[in-house]
Amino acid sequence: MDGSWTRVESSLIAQGTQKASLHYEGWLVEKSMLIFQAQPNGGRVNIYWDGQLEQVSLLSSQSSKKFVTKTYKIPISNRLPVLIMGILTIAIALFPLILQLAKINNLATRSFMVPVEKPMRWEKIMRRTIASILTIAVCIIFIGLIILLFSTKEAPPLDVISITKKFNYSVNYFKPEPGEHLIYTISTVALPFLCTGFYLLFTRLLSRFKGNIKIVHLLLTLTATGCVCLLTVAGLSNAKMYMAASSLVLKPYLTLAFCAVIFAAIVVSTKFIGCKRPSVNLLFDYVYFLAGIVLVVLLIMETTFNESEPFIYKGHFIAYFDSVVQVYLGKTLLVNDSAQYGLYALLLKPIFQLIGLSVFNFTLVISILKGLAFMNMLSLLRFATKNRWIAFTGFAAIVFYLRFPIPLDLIKDPYFQYTPHRLFFPRRFYFFVLDLPL
Amino acid sequence: MAGNKKHIFMRGSWKNLIISFLLSTPITAAVYFWFLQPANFISNRYIAAAILLWIVLTAGIFCVLRRIKQRIASIDQKFFVITMLLSIITAFLLGYFVIGIENTPYNLFILPKHSLVIENTSENEDDVIELFTYTRVWQVKVSQNLSWMEAGRE
Numbered sequence: 001m002d003g004s005w006t007r008v009e010s011s012l013i014a015q016g017t018q019k020a021s022l023h024y025e026g027w028l029v030e031k032s033m034l035i036f037q038a039q040p041n042g043g044r045v046n047i048y049w050d051g052q053l054e055q056v057s058l059l060s061s062q063s064s065k066k067f068v069t070k071t072y073k074i075p076i077s078n079r080l081p082v083l084i085m086g087i088l089t090i091a092i093a094l095f096p097l098i099l100q101l102a103k104i105n106n107l108a109t110r111s112f113m114v115p116v117e118k119p120m121r122w123e124k125i126m127r128r129t130i131a132s133i134l135t136i137a138v139c140i141i142f143i144g145l146i147i148l149l150f151s152t153k154e155a156p157p158l159d160v161i162s163i164t165k166k167f168n169y170s171v172n173y174f175k176p177e178p179g180e181h182l183i184y185t186i187s188t189v190a191l192p193f194l195c196t197g198f199y200l201l202f203t204r205l206l207s208r209f210k211g212n213i214k215i216v217h218l219l220l221t222l223t224a225t226g227c228v229c230l231l232t233v234a235g236l237s238n239a240k241m242y243m244a245a246s247s248l249v250l251k252p253y254l255t256l257a258f259c260a261v262i263f264a265a266i267v268v269s270t271k272f273i274g275c276k277r278p279s280v281n282l283l284f285d286y287v288y289f290l291a292g293i294v295l296v297v298l299l300i301m302e303t304t305f306n307e308s309e310p311f312i313y314k315g316h317f318i319a320y321f322d323s324v325v326q327v328y329l330g331k332t333l334l335v336n337d338s339a340q341y342g343l344y345a346l347l348l349k350p351i352f353q354l355i356g357l358s359v360f361n362f363t364l365v366i367s368i369l370k371g372l373a374f375m376n377m378l379s380l381l382r383f384a385t386k387n388r389w390i391a392f393t394g395f396a397a398i399v400f401y402l403r404f405p406i407p408l409d410l411i412k413d414p415y416f417q418y419t420p421h422r423l424f425f426p427r428r429f430y431f432f433v434l435d436l437p438l
Numbered sequence: 439m440a441g442n443k444k445h446i447f448m449r450g451s452w453k454n455l456i457i458s459f460l461l462s463t464p465i466t467a468a469v470y471f472w473f474l475q476p477a478n479f480i481s482n483r484y485i486a487a488a489i490l491l492w493i494v495l496t497a498g499i500f501c502v503l504r505r506i507k508q509r510i511a512s513i514d515q516k517f518f519v520i521t522m523l524l525s526i527i528t529a530f531l532l533g534y535f536v537i538g539i540e541n542t543p544y545n546l547f548i549l550p551k552h553s554l555v556i557e558n559t560s561e562n563e564d565d566v567i568e569l570f571t572y573t574r575v576w577q578v579k580v581s582q583n584l585s586w587m588e589a590g591r592e
Contacts, residue, residue, distance in 0.1 A: 027552065090528075094525040095521065
């Protein structure tokens, strides 16, 4: 504090033209605020926030408080360790509670996991898991390499006239990406063969491996889990727009309530229903599966609509539907028409030649594909887990996260670019990789 | 049998002590950052309180572990791991989605320091500069409530 400041009760006062200044160095809160008294004889002050000048006049016809604020952006990375500490503390506090709850309800691990009686079978499963993880890693490296090789360095010129005729959006949204298109095509064509080939190769190699398979399995599983966690965090922090559409974020209390209900259902079903006759168990098995099918039907319903829906004139739907129409009318993709999302229109053309093309027929076909994709997911979870409630919970969580707001509002979904477009084939591939029925 | 396997808790008291330290560390850190840390200065008094809490917690957890070690040992190891995973998942859901990263307090220790200078530049002898202060040293008032701030603005 320099100069002629006078302390009066809870304020500092400087009068006239005398030199008076205050210097502070230290931490400042995220939203820092200075409060001055504005008055008819209020003077002027210069405020330097980290050297940045802000001139403030305290002249006012009436006496009032003048607030001068400055916001400092605190990076999320600064809060992350604090959040992790908080999460760990909550976990430590929850641990005895959950343990006690599980013990009271006499939940055994066999309720959750498929029992593995024979050590040989367990070892085989470990080898398969290692082969799967290594296959996924090699496929990711493959995609990375082709991205490096074929990414578009120089964008070709835009077909501005054609684009502005079709869409009301900025032409920048329609930049041709031939390199990316090539990457997509190569990946789609090559990945099934690569997956199968590398999986077989790694399985063979691992069958000759004489070392301690448990340690390799543990290390690889931990590494893969770490990578998935990192990717999830990166996805959560970079995909705010898509996250905003999810009820999981918008209605966290309802999400927790949903989790609590499902958890209670698991506990109750394991404790009480497990004791009943096999026929009752079988019935409940089908009840869970039927509940999953109901969700799939809801998904199909929200995808099927006709020309009366106003959003068919909007960008997402047009961008996906247009190439189907052009191909149906006789154009050929990559020759005299382009498609933003690939060559799916060529695959769908025979279907529409049989049933005719309209918005309703198109959305019906898409909804069937979407339903199949989700059915694959439901079946996968059902066959891979012993407890059907857990299978249903996993499936319900995926559906809930992807689509349904709460309270349930079956708004129509005109966005096919993710489901079924990007999810249909990967979900079919699960069955090849996991060697499951279907 | 997996159920009769010895836990880490049963393998000697010095390990109990390490586990007590490990368990009490995040709890103490969380208590400090969430409840004790002042908004814009590091208080030695609160740090001392946190260290005291750390010691007390470590001692407490150590005693509890010794008392319940037989009970812990009777728990199936797989069961133990699954419960641990469930706790972490539930805590993550609570922490990330209910509390949220935006509402998490920041770590003052790793924040950069700032400088603030206020200069009187009045041109008339009658002009007055009055800055409100709230502690014995002049201080920037902390306000997390932006709406109140906006309402108070001229």
